[in-house]
Amino acid sequence: MAMLDVSAQDKVSILVVDDLASQHVVLRTVLEGPDQEVVTVSSGRQALKAVLQQEFAVILLDVNMPEMDGFETASMLRSYRRTASTPIIFVTAYVDDAEMARGYSLGAVDYISSPVVPEILSAKVRVFVQMYRMNRELLARAAQREELARAEAQRASADQARQRADFLAHVSHLLTRSLDVETTLSRILDTSVPALADAACVYLELDGEPSPRTLLHCGPAVHALIDPRSVQMREIIAPLEQFFVLAKQTVDAGESLVCRGGSNSIFGWTTGNAHRTDAVEFEEVGFHPLLSGAERKAVIAFGVVRRDENHQPAPVVTEFVSRASIALENAFLFSALRDEDRRKNEFLAMLAHELRNPLAPISNAVSVMKSTEPGDAKVMTWATGIIGTQLDHMVRIVDDLLDVSRIARGAVALQRKPLSLRVVLDRAVETSRPHFAARSQTFSCEACPNDLIVEGDVVRLTQVVANLLNNASKFTPPGGRIDLSTSYSDGTAIITVTDDGEGIEPKLLPRVFDLFAQGDSALDRAQGGLGIGLTLARHLTELHGGSIRCWSGGRGRGAKFTVELPASIAADKPAAVADVLPLRRKRDVRVLVVDDSIASTESLKIFLELHGHEVQCAHDGVSALALAKKFVPQVAVLDIGLPGMNGYDVAKVIRADAALKNCMLIALSGYGQDEDRRKSRSAGIDHHLIKPADLTLLIELIAAHVPRGGVGAEGEGRPA
Known part of the structure; x- marks a missing residue:
């Protein structure tokens, strides 16, 4: 390691303060040399000015001077930070004990009688000069060590920054290599353990799924906490009830949450006793939001058994979560586009x-x-x-396609006028009744006792109800039952179509009104139609200021469609083939x-x-x-x-x-x-x-x- 060389040839300065010019000559002659420079001034004021301009190893100060004597000058010198510890030697022709005591109280280090003895003066001054040089060398070495320490710290910081950048670059590269949702989730967990935490768990809420999904990955530090005799427990570590509570809080708040107290009840496994669980103890568990959209919400939780230098710091965790969020959102968007393209091709x-x-x-x-x-x-x-x-059948198909196109372009003009809801229902039932008869289905209609008036287009509203009835007939087996009912509540007419047919799978419920969405892509197309009737029904209902909802208990449990429209209560068999x-x-x-x-x-x-x-x-x-x-x-x-x-x-x-x-x-x-x-x-x-x-x-x-x-x-x- 290179050290700063403070050479003995470096000149040091000695200040001589005396009102006699002859004394200046004597002291300069005795003290001046190749490594020592003597600066002479004639008064205390000049001395104060000199010490502000440069640093001195020792000051020789005459006691008896006009205007400001040596004691006053010494007092002033001690008040300056630069000269607060500079050695002061008083030079005087006469010294008594009182003056000597006063001089020492002002910080003097010695007294020399005048006329001076050159050898004595030179020896005493040399001691203080050497002390000054040693002190300056120590300061230089301390500054050098400080500089080296600062350089080492900067190098270590740069190394850490490079390692963090390499880690984040590796994460980005790995997460962008696949647009599959499951693969992306797996890679998020694999890259976060053990670099960020000892356990990582993703909590995922998807629209249409009754319960959230969780994916958990545990590192060696977690497995080391488990009794080796309970090897099977390593495979069944799972989020406990407290995890879901905290994950839900994070989803609702949209902000990170760190749990330190009580973090030993978040991950574990259920024992044979239904009322007891064994948990893994963590020093802290942090919850971070990944996705916060309407259709999907996600949180990632990081559990740390013991925080140490092996784990990346909080800024890296924040950046990792940000990149994981982008990768997961891209995977879901790609999945949606792929599903949309598949549904389009099927359509x-x-x-x-x-x-x-x-x-x-x-x-x-x-x-x-x-x-x-x-x-x-x-x-x-x-x-x-x-x-x-x-030809009539083909015209209906083309009309449906044109209706979807016109609605998508906002080119549908409604001929609104007050009309009785019973007129709409009667026309719809008349349109759909042949479907019920052809499939031997039981149909019942329970109308509201009050005559309800809606503001709308009778043709389009009839199309809405008929589409729902035809859809119910299409997916209800022969001999099934279809019910149509209407009711009124708080200025809203409620039309309900219920069937006991095939039902709708939970994952399809959120998309049942989407264009190209089909629940059954089998070769059996006995029901016919393009599957766009529900899309038309939704758009036409919304054009009338209403809404439409769907509910089903699942496959084989039937379905129920409900249409709500603003309303008020009114004041008062196929032909035989020719032989x-x-x-x-x-x-x-x-x-x-x-x-x-x-x-x-x-x-x-x-x-x-x-x-x-x-x-x-x-x-x-x-x-x-x-x-x-x-x-x-x-x-x-x-x-x-x-x-x-x-x-x-x-x-x-x-x-x-x-x-x-x-x-x-x-x-x-x-x-x-x-x-x-x-x-x-x-x-x-x-x-x-x-x-x-x-x-x-x-x-x-x-x-x-x-x-x-x-x-x-x-x-x-x-x-x-």
Whole structure:
């Protein structure tokens, strides 16, 4: 270590204060040398001025001077901070005991008689000069040590800052490598233990989930506190009741909370005794908010068994929490975007399916019309009925899509006027009653005894209630019950639609009114529709200044929808298919048509019969299999999206039946993605056609199969 070299050659200054010039010459001659400089002044005032300008090792002061004598000068010198401890030697021609006592009381270190003896004067002054040099060297060394200590502290601080920066950079890199929520949570806990704490636990509240989630990670310091004989306890350390109380306080306050007293009851495990728990003792547990949004709230808790230098300081903890919060929020946003994109893709696939369903019977009807003799009134009546019905269905689909688009752009203009709520309910029930009848559902309506008046658009309000009723019918099995009721409370009309159908899963409840949100993406699309009716109902209700809510006990427990609107109390069965004669009397091939759409099966049945084939129809998978055993079809045309048992499953059962091994399977479905075709091949289906299919191609496939099946005459291949 380099030390400051205070050389003996460094000059020191000696101050001589005397009114006699001759004395100046004598003292300078005795004391001046290469390492000593003598400064001479003639009065006390000049001495005071000199000590303000430079520092002196020793002061030689004459006692008897005009104006300000040596004693007064010494007194003044002692009052200055710079000269408070500077050695003062009085030089005088006569010294008595009283003067000597006075001089020593003023801080004098010695008296020298004048005329001076050079050797004595030089020796005495040299002592004080050496003491001055030693003192200056000590001060220099102390300053150097202080500087070195300061440099070491700055270096250590820089090292700590670099380590903290490296830690936070590592955290940021690790947390941004994944946008998966579970992975992000796991990495937050892994990086915080043991760098920040000995235990870390995330508390997560998600909208739609009945209880909060917790994820806990414990380090070696926590495990070391547990009895080694209770190894299994290490695996079941969990947050205790006190943890949830403190986490909830942090969520509500939105500020960090540090618990020191009572922190030994926050983490632990439940013993065999239901009223007793064993807890891990912590010196402190800090709770920090991570997320505070409306849909999700999160808190992270850090438990420290004993605070030491191995744990990062509080500023690093604060910065870590900030970065963890950003990473977790990004993960949730990415998850939401991914789910939204998935729901959008499902919606588009469903839209394609729903548009293809009405196109199939239209195409079939057109093919029938082309195959019949011109002017056949029965065929024309039947075909126009089929086409008209399916066009109405397509118009409703397009209208729903346009309604969503107009509402999203704020382009819906309501024709508001006072109207009776009973009018709205009657129209809605009239619209939905065919759905109840088709599914043999029980419907009841309990109206409010008072006539309620609402300010609104009768068409749009009818659409709201009808959508809720249709939705209830769609997700209630045949034979189920649907109830509609109205009541009035504090200027609000309350419309309630209740069903005992499939119900809604808790995780879907918060998104049930969102566009593209679907609770069931199975192949079974027997209910039909685009799943945007609830979105329309919510927007239209809000345009009327009302609100709509949904409740369900879970899957299989039904659902209840409640619409609230500002209001006041008023002052005072399908058509039978036409019989069509086939073009050819001879029945050539036995064909089984399986489709849940009655219009599709009937129109395809007539078309195939016009071409001389014997056709039987089924509308679900179970019925189709039962009919196949009796009918023994040579060709089976299967829809994929069947209720209960989808077309793939039906195909697999048919392929496993030895009696039906020669049956050609043709999929005729609205699902036409590559994945759908791959599933068809895996199920043993020979051909996959997309609705509306080219029926000429279908006829050609059936004709090409006959030689391969070895059946060409009526009745061949039937069981005896």
